[in-house]
Amino acid sequence: MRRNKKEKEKKRKKRSGKIIFILILLMVIGLGSYLGYSIHKNGGGLQGLLATVLGQDAEKLENLDPINILLLGISEDLDSKLTDTMMVCSYNPKTQRASMLSIPRDTFIGKNKQKANGFDKLNAVYSKEGPEEATELVEKITGMNIQYYVVVNNQVVIDLINTIGGVYFEVPIDMDYDDKTQNLHIHLEEGYQKLDGDHAEQLLRFRHNNNGTSYPSEYGDNDYGRMKTQREFMMEVAKQTLKLKNVTKIKTIMTTIFQNIETNLTLDDIFPYVPWAVSFDTANISSNQIAGESKQYNKLWFFAYNEEETTKIVTNMVNYIKGIETSIDEVSNTANVTNQTNTVKTTNTTSQKSKTTNSTKRSTTKSNKTKK
Numbered sequence: 001m002r003r004n005k006k007e008k009e010k011k012r013k014k015r016s017g018k019i020i021f022i023l024i025l026l027m028v029i030g031l032g033s034y035l036g037y038s039i040h041k042n043g044g045g046l047q048g049l050l051a052t053v054l055g056q057d058a059e060k061l062e063n064l065d066p067i068n069i070l071l072l073g074i075s076e077d078l079d080s081k082l083t084d085t086m087m088v089c090s091y092n093p094k095t096q097r098a099s100m101l102s103i104p105r106d107t108f109i110g111k112n113k114q115k116a117n118g119f120d121k122l123n124a125v126y127s128k129e130g131p132e133e134a135t136e137l138v139e140k141i142t143g144m145n146i147q148y149y150v151v152v153n154n155q156v157v158i159d160l161i162n163t164i165g166g167v168y169f170e171v172p173i174d175m176d177y178d179d180k181t182q183n184l185h186i187h188l189e190e191g192y193q194k195l196d197g198d199h200a201e202q203l204l205r206f207r208h209n210n211n212g213t214s215y216p217s218e219y220g221d222n223d224y225g226r227m228k229t230q231r232e233f234m235m236e237v238a239k240q241t242l243k244l245k246n247v248t249k250i251k252t253i254m255t256t257i258f259q260n261i262e263t264n265l266t267l268d269d270i271f272p273y274v275p276w277a278v279s280f281d282t283a284n285i286s287s288n289q290i291a292g293e294s295k296q297y298n299k300l301w302f303f304a305y306n307e308e309e310t311t312k313i314v315t316n317m318v319n320y321i322k323g324i325e326t327s328i329d330e331v332s333n334t335a336n337v338t339n340q341t342n343t344v345k346t347t348n349t350t351s352q353k354s355k356t357t358n359s360t361k362r363s364t365t366k367s368n369k370t371k372k
Contacts, residue, residue: 064272066092066321069265070135070149072126073157073230075182075205081127083134084205085230088144093273095323096280100234101314102227102289103138108302116297126151131262141290141305142314148269151262157204158197159256161237163249166194169236172229173215175206204230223303224289231287239282286320288313 073085086103103122110120118124122141125134131149139146161167175188186202195203206229207222208214215225241253258267291309294301 064093066090066094067148067273068144068146070131070138070146072131072134072149072151073204074126074151074153083123083126085227086122086134086138087227087230087234088138088142088146090144090317090321091273091280092321092323095321096284097321097323098280098285099317099321100231100285100287101142101317102231102287103141104223104227104289104292104303104305106223106301106303107141107290107292108295108297108304109137110297113297116300116302118300120297121302131264141310143311144314144318148265149263150265152257153260154201156257156260157201159260160253161195161197161200163253163256164237164241166196167200167233167237167240168192168194169200169203169233171195171203172219172225174209175202176209176211177206178210200233203233227289235282235285235287238280238285286317288317290314 068088068090071085071087071089072083073087074081075084083105086105088101088103089098090101091098105121105123107122108116108120109122109125110116122134122137125137131151135146135149138144170192171188171190174190175186177186178184184205186206188199188202188206204226207226214222215229219225220228254267290305291313292303292305295304296302
């Protein structure tokens with residue numbers, strides 16, 4: 001009797017175990033099917049996986065607006081933090097198009113040309129007035145609605161490039177420059193090569209050689225050449241970061257960036273764009289700079305921007321990322337004739353105070369500003 005009872009108990013447990021296993025299997029298949037359907041619905045592949053994991057979908061994509069970010073690259077080698085790089089970066093996830101617009105650091109922002117001094121250069125605004133004031137002035141110059149700003153220092157660039165394992169880039173010319181006051185030493189040979197973080201910083205900061213020579217005029221002399229190199233290098237960074245081997249490091253990359261920047265962007269602001277950005281084709285990036293020419297005011301050289309021509313450039317770029325059929329070559333080359341024929345003479349400067357109206361977006365995000 002006892003033996004029969006034990007055998008029955010064993011059989012019952014076996015049946016229960018099978019039922020539980022089948023239920024778990026069905027749940028896994030059901031969950032897998034649902035995830036598979038969601039991933040497929042969200043574009044498939046890595047894009048679909050990230051969209052599903054981050055709670056994004058095609059419907060939410062329809063509500064995503066193009067994003068405009070002012071990138072401010074600062075040099076901390078001197079007592080004052082000057083913005084060596086000023087660039088408006090725009091991305092439209094719906095059209096999968098992007099643009100980069102450079103603003104020369106010596107852009108004149110003063111009111112009196114006869115009394116102009118170093119405080120009247122755009123690159124000096126950040127050190128005294130902060131990123132919001134700099135963003136407002138760039139909005140005034142470009143006519144764009146810039147929702148966010150990101151301030152990066154030299155170390156962020158070095159760390160990011162090292163995190164993704166270096167970047168392959170065609171260095172346009174031999175670069176040989178030394179500045180002991182900034183502890184800046186640039187020594188790069190012309191040609192295609194892999195740059196680590198330190199050499200990438202050298203490339204991005206180069207304007208001219210110790211002997212006074214610079215980029216060839218057809219490339220863009222001094223600051224014009226540097227801005228062109230910065231845009232082209234950023235396109236290569238984007239292209240190589242979006243490779244699968246680096247996309248898997250996205251958490252490390254984001255941590256590296258957000259720990260070392262000053263911004264009013266939050267992770268909640270940026271995450272909705274991540275799934276769509278991983279499938280972005282960098283061939284769809286248009287790049288340019290605002291139009292203008294070098295002029296001397298009160299014995300100092302400035303970049304005097306041309307408002308009418310700049311408006312045309314910005315309009316073309318905005319139309320391009322909206323998906324309105326505009327040739328990417330047309331968008332990227334509008335400013336070349338005006339800008340490359342004029343050499344900007346640059347000097348280190350400090351800031352001038354200039355008041356403009358805060359944009360609504362920045363006002364609402366001011367409380368979310370991250371400083372790390």
